[in-house]
Amino acid sequence: MSTEATHQIHDITHEHHIHEHHWETSWAPLVLVAGIFFLVPIGFSGHFVYENQLMTIIGAGLGVPLILAGVAKWVEEGMSHKNLVEGVSIVGLPIFIVSEIFIFLGLFASYWTMRLSAGINWPPEGTPEISTTIPLIMTVILVSSSFTMHNAEVKLDDGDNSGFNKWLIITILLGCVFLGFTVFEYNHLIHAGFVPGTNSYSSAFFSITGFHASHVFIGLGLFVAVLIPALKGKTNDSFVACASVYWHFVDVVWFFVVSQIYFW
Numbered sequence: 001m002s003t004e005a006t007h008q009i010h011d012i013t014h015e016h017h018i019h020e021h022h023w024e025t026s027w028a029p030l031v032l033v034a035g036i037f038f039l040v041p042i043g044f045s046g047h048f049v050y051e052n053q054l055m056t057i058i059g060a061g062l063g064v065p066l067i068l069a070g071v072a073k074w075v076e077e078g079m080s081h082k083n084l085v086e087g088v089s090i091v092g093l094p095i096f097i098v099s100e101i102f103i104f105l106g107l108f109a110s111y112w113t114m115r116l117s118a119g120i121n122w123p124p125e126g127t128p129e130i131s132t133t134i135p136l137i138m139t140v141i142l143v144s145s146s147f148t149m150h151n152a153e154v155k156l157d158d159g160d161n162s163g164f165n166k167w168l169i170i171t172i173l174l175g176c177v178f179l180g181f182t183v184f185e186y187n188h189l190i191h192a193g194f195v196p197g198t199n200s201y202s203s204a205f206f207s208i209t210g211f212h213a214s215h216v217f218i219g220l221g222l223f224v225a226v227l228i229p230a231l232k233g234k235t236n237d238s239f240v241a242c243a244s245v246y247w248h249f250v251d252v253v254w255f256f257v258v259s260q261i262y263f264w
Contacts, residue, residue, distance in 0.1 A: 027073065028074035029070070031066050031073070032066070032071060035062070035063045035064070035065070035068075038060075039063025042058065043063055075229075076229075093246070097245070097249050108208070108256065110204065111204040112260075123199075126199050127194065127199060127202065128189065130262065132262050132263065134181055135258045135262045137181065138182070139254065139258055142178050142251050142254050145251070148167050148170045148171045149167070149247055149248075151163075153240065156235060156237070165227065165231060171223060171247075172224065176220065178216060179213060179220075182209065186206075209257060215250045218246075219247045223247075226240055
C-alpha cells in the first residue's frame, strides 16, 4: 500500500473519531434533583403543612447540601468541559427566556383581570399606602447593574480579566442591594398588616414582585458561579454571555413590574 493511501486511511479514521458521538456522564443532575426533593416536598411540607420541626430539619439538612453540591459540580463541568455541540447554549437561552415571558404574562394577566374588574374600587380595602420612591430607587440600581455587567463583558472581550472581575463584583453588589430593598419593603408592609392573604392586590403584589425577586436571586447565583472560577483565571464566554442576557431580561421585566404594580 502506498504512503499516500496510508495517509488517506489515517485521515478518514481520524475524522471518524472526531465526529463519533461520545457520552459524557455526570452525577450533578441526579444529586441536584435529589436535593430539590428533600428540600421541597419534605422540608417545606414538614414546615408549612405538617408543622413538624424534625421533618423540616431533615429535609433542609439533606436538601440544601445536595443542591449546592449539584450546582457546584454542574458549574465546574460547564467551565472546564468542551461543549459537544458548539453554540447550543446561545440558541437554547432565547427559548428559555420565551418560556419565562409566558410565565410572567400569566401573572400579569391575572393582575390585569382583577384590576380592570375592580374599576374605581382599587386598591381594595386593607391596602396601606405603598411608597413609589422605593421602586424608583430599585429601578436605578437594577439599570445600573445592567451597565456594569456590560462593562464586565467589554473587559472580558479585551482580555482584561481583572477588569472583568471588578465589574462583575460591582454587578453582584448592586443586585444584592436591590434584594435588600425588597426585603426592607416586605418587612415594612408585613408589619403594617399587609400580607399575601390580605386582599386580591396583596396576593398579586407579593406573587409578582416575589417571582421577579427570585429571578434576581438566580441571576446573582449565576454571577457567583462565573466569578469563582474567574478569580482563578478561568472563564467560559458562552456562560458569561448567557448569564448577562438573563440579567438584562430580568432588568426589562422589572419595568413592567414597576409600571403595573406600583403605578397603576
